[in-house]
Structure formats: C-alpha cells, structure tokens
Amino acid sequence: MKVFPIPYAGASVNVFYEWKKLLPDRYELFMSELAGRGTRFREPCYQSVGEASEDIAKRISEQLEYDDEYVIFGHSMGALLTYEIYYKLKQMGTKEPRHLFFSGRNAPHVFEEREDIESMTNEVFLQKVEQYGGMPEEFYIKEIMDMFLPILRADFIILDNYKFQPKAEKISCGVSVFYADNDFSTHIKEMHKWSEVVEGNVKFHEFKGEHFFLNQYPNDIVNTIVKDTETQNIYCNMVDDM
Incomplete structure (x- = not known):
C-alpha cells in the first residue's frame, strides 16, 4: 500500500518523514513534494489550488504501477488539495485511491470569507498565522523568515482565492476525517x-489538541490510517467476491 501525504501551508512533505518508521512493512511512504519547497525550492510557488492539485496528481500518477493500491492523506491545506487531487486523478484515468484522509480542515464546500491575504502586511499576516500555533522559534530568525515567509504567504493566498466548484460525482472510495477538539480553524x-461530498460512509476521528494535533500523535495518526485502510480493504474484497 503506497501512502502519499500532502502537507499543510508553508510545509515541505518532509514533515511526514517520521512516518517511514511508523508504517508497517506492507506500507510504503511516497514523498510527492510541492513546488517551491524541499527538493523543488527553485520552482515558483503555485498560483492556484487548481494548479497545485493538477501538479501533485501528475506526480502521484507517475509513481503508480497499474495495479498499485494507495491512499492519500492531507492536513489543513493538504486536505483541500487532496480533495481536488482525487478529481484530477479521475480525469487522468488513474486508478482511484483505496482511501482518502482529510485532516484539520472544514469540508471544501463550507463557505469561508475571503481575507485578502495579498494586501496584508507581513506583521498582520504573521498574526494570522500565529493563531494556528506550531511556529518554531527559529522561524523568526531573519534569514529563515526571508526564505519561508513567501512560501507560506503564497499558500495562504491560493487558499484565500479558492472557490468551491460542485463535482458531477461524489467521492466513491473510502474516506476518513481527522479533527482536533480545540482547533480554532475547524x-x-x-x-x-x-x-x-462522499458517496458512502465516512469515518470521523477526534483527537485532543489544536490545529497541529497530527504532530502530537504521529503514532496514533499512522495507526488509524492503517486501521481504516485495512477495514476498507476487507469491505472492498468482500464486494469483489460477490
């Protein structure tokens, strides 16, 4: 089972690197990096959610063999991208994932008022970002901030400009939703x-904590991913045998 994690705003996919040690041997973590960070830091950041989801969908598709089983996990911005990636993969004719995991973000069709991120000063923008917590102290070192603040702002801008477009079909694979009991953003x-937006049943999992609860409970997150994926696997095999 291939696992494709999609990071939150401003982050590289490497924030999930620890999962390599936590996943069972029958699972393999695949790092599809986003433009503008990590190994792709020289590339320009995305201009829209549509551009981002199409790029990541292509990269996921390129790492799949014909009969591969896979899941996608997205947190915060990554959850919204995962939703759009699912439909980009369908458009490409790629086999659909076994399971999708949406974490730390309200449903895509929930209206969120625009905040005009592009017009915010760095000071005001940082105040907004700090509400989410999880900002390391070293981020405020000038050299590091100069490098990462533009990436973070670019991600927030595409989220601010996102407009939900109803899809012709609902998601037909397995779906799980993770959220925290004290996350101000959800x-x-x-x-x-x-x-x-899902055809079948959805599994909901509540965790203690705030927006970055996934960093507090990596073991629990990974175990739940495996459990829900394998429950879905059993169900799908039963259907195939009928």
Missing part, C-alpha cells in the same frame, strides 16, 4: 459536512 459541524 468546527465539528463543518467537519461532518465532508460526508456531503
């Missing part, structure tokens, strides 16, 4: 609206 009612 609401349990809005998280449960993920079920409105």
Whole structure:
C-alpha cells in the first residue's frame, strides 16, 4: 500500500518523514513534494489550488504501477488539495485511491470569507498565522523568515482565492476525517459536512489538541490510517467476491 501525504501551508512533505518508521512493512511512504519547497525550492510557488492539485496528481500518477493500491492523506491545506487531487486523478484515468484522509480542515464546500491575504502586511499576516500555533522559534530568525515567509504567504493566498466548484460525482472510495477538539480553524459541524461530498460512509476521528494535533500523535495518526485502510480493504474484497 503506497501512502502519499500532502502537507499543510508553508510545509515541505518532509514533515511526514517520521512516518517511514511508523508504517508497517506492507506500507510504503511516497514523498510527492510541492513546488517551491524541499527538493523543488527553485520552482515558483503555485498560483492556484487548481494548479497545485493538477501538479501533485501528475506526480502521484507517475509513481503508480497499474495495479498499485494507495491512499492519500492531507492536513489543513493538504486536505483541500487532496480533495481536488482525487478529481484530477479521475480525469487522468488513474486508478482511484483505496482511501482518502482529510485532516484539520472544514469540508471544501463550507463557505469561508475571503481575507485578502495579498494586501496584508507581513506583521498582520504573521498574526494570522500565529493563531494556528506550531511556529518554531527559529522561524523568526531573519534569514529563515526571508526564505519561508513567501512560501507560506503564497499558500495562504491560493487558499484565500479558492472557490468551491460542485463535482458531477461524489467521492466513491473510502474516506476518513481527522479533527482536533480545540482547533480554532475547524468546527465539528463543518467537519461532518465532508460526508456531503462522499458517496458512502465516512469515518470521523477526534483527537485532543489544536490545529497541529497530527504532530502530537504521529503514532496514533499512522495507526488509524492503517486501521481504516485495512477495514476498507476487507469491505472492498468482500464486494469483489460477490
């Protein structure tokens, strides 16, 4: 089972590197880096969610063999990208994932008022970002901030400009939703609206903590991914045998 994690705003896919040690041997972590960071730091950042999801979908598709089973996990910005990536993969004719994991973000069709991130000063923008927590102290060192702040701002801009477009079909693979009980950016009612864009049942998992709860409980997150994927696997095999 191939696992493709999609990071949150400003982050490289390397934030999931620890999962390599936590996943069982029958699972393999595949790092599809986003433009503008990590091994792709020389590339320009994305101009839209559509551009980002199409690019990542192509990279995922290139790492799949014909009969590969795989799952995609996205946190925060990554959750929204995962939603759009699913449909980009379908357009490409790529075999659909076994399971999708949406974490730390309200359902894509929940209206969020635009904040005009592009017009914010760095000071105001940083105040907004700090609400999410999880900012390391070294981020505020000038050289590091000069490098990473433009990436973070670019990600927030494409999220701010995102406009939900209803899809012709609902998601037909397995879906799980992760959220924290004290995440200011999500609401349990809005998280449960993920079920409105999914054909079948959705598994919901609540964790203690704030927005970056996934960094607090990497072992629990990985174990839940494996459990939900294999539950879905059993169900799909039963259907295939009928």
